[in-house]
Amino acid sequence: MSEISGEMPLRDSDYIAGIKHIAPLLVAMVPISLVFGGLAAQKGLSPLEVGLMSAVVFAGGSQFVAIDFWASPVPWAAIVLSALLVNVRHILMSASLGLKTRHMGWGKQMIAYMFLADEIWALSEHRGRKQHLSFAFYMGLVTPFYLNWVLMTAFGALLGKMFVDLDPAQYGLDFAFPAIFIGLIVGFxxxxxxxxxxxxxxxxxxxxxxxxxxxxxxxxxxxxxxxxxxxxxxxxxxxxxxxxx
Amino acid sequence: MAEVFSVDPMVLATILGMGLVTYFTRVAGLVIVRFFTIQGRARAALEAVPAAVLMAVIAPTILATGPAESLAALITLLVAFRLPLWAVVVVGVISVVALRSVFGLF
Structure with a gap:
């Protein structure tokens, strides 16, 4: 378990540290975000609707599944149920990370866990193993990652079909996430x-x-x-x- | 094509539904560990979660896609013991591109 040793680090420097830790993932996220926006636009969603979905749901896997199911009229029950099934792993993830964030208190945890995406969770677990996992560090991870996902998916929808045929595999970008997960596993x-x-x-x-x-x-x-x-x-x-x- | 700023009420309701169930999954585990004492083997199970979940997510990609992905994963694993995380990502991406073009020749 993490221990708070010595003095508490400065809050703003922890925030910057979070941003630095998430930075390598932002680049790999851009093409995936554009592809998602393009696919959603093909199914008839407006750029604002795409941005809203990314902002409210903020869970890539379930969003791709939802767009796959999308039709007119919207099969909302099937989509909401599949979101629950795809995201059920979050229960285990939040239980595990919860042991390291108790010091934040309920209020901050309820805000922080709105943004518990796979990458945010993995980097937080990694941080929490070796040192104090502060709310500032956590939000440093979240801020650029969240803005990137919301804005780039909406932008992808605005561009429409232009990026639908973009294949992240062609540039090896599909391997960025397995690579970072391998790096994190070594940390555990x-x-x-x-x-x-x-x-x-x-x-x-x-x-x-x-x-x-x-x-x-x-x-x-x-x-x-x-x-x-x-x-x-x-x-x-x-x-x-x-x-x- | 849909207007840029149009929002259909049914679409909005679906998005809110997705957001609600997703938020539930995100805080459910938090609430469980807060109100139940987790110790002994239950604690050990919970501490195995990070490695177990990360492995489960990537297993199909690194073990059951093809030789290029499996070899690239092995290279990535070896450098992960030495290099910082960002460099691990760079090595992983470059090696998968190189290996895919090598295996693409056969």
Missing amino acids: WKGKSTAMVLAASGAAAIITKTYVDGAWYIAAGAVAGMLVGAFTADPEEFKGALDRG
Whole structure:
């Protein structure tokens, strides 16, 4: 667990540190955002509607699925239900990160967790492992990432079809997210127990993806990894860990 | 084409519905760990979440797409022990482009 050691860092420098940590991801996000906007425009959404969706939902995976389902009249029930299924992994993510953000208090956490996208969460977990995860750092991650997603998706819709055929894979940009996730996994490395968690999660994810449509493979991998984590842990290590808010 | 600033009430309702269920998933875990004592094996399971979720998200890409992606992932993993995160991303992107063109030749 993270410990607050020494003096608290200055709030504004923490905010800048957050911005610096998210910066490499912003570049990779631009083409994906433009493609999303273009696809949404093809389905008849206006640029303002696209920007609103990005601002309110702020969850790329579920937004792509929604646009895939989009038709006239809007099948709202199917779209809302699929958003819930695609985003159900957030429950695990917020439970895990919640252990590191308790010091923020309810008010700030309720604001911060509105923006709990995969990348924000992963970089926050990474930060929280080694040092104090401040609200300022968290919002430093969020601000440029959120503005980038909202503005670039709306811009993509404005440009319309121009970017629909843009293939991020052609420039290897589709690999930016797996690469950053690999880098983050190394940051979570704790030896043999981590290796077993990774093996279980990877195997369960691939098997599930082969046989089940949709985003279930993420939940399957997460649960398999958690089970292995629970049963390979040294019970002594967790005996004293008492956490009540 | 739709007007730039047009907003259909049904579209707006759908967006708000998506936003509501998504926000629920984002705070649900937070509320759970706040009101229940998490210790012992439950705690260990929760501490395995970051590695497990990250791996589950990328597994299909790095293990079941093709040799270019799998090899690029291996290269990325090796440099990740040495380089800062931004450099890891650069190495990953460059190696996948290079390997895809190599494997594209066969």
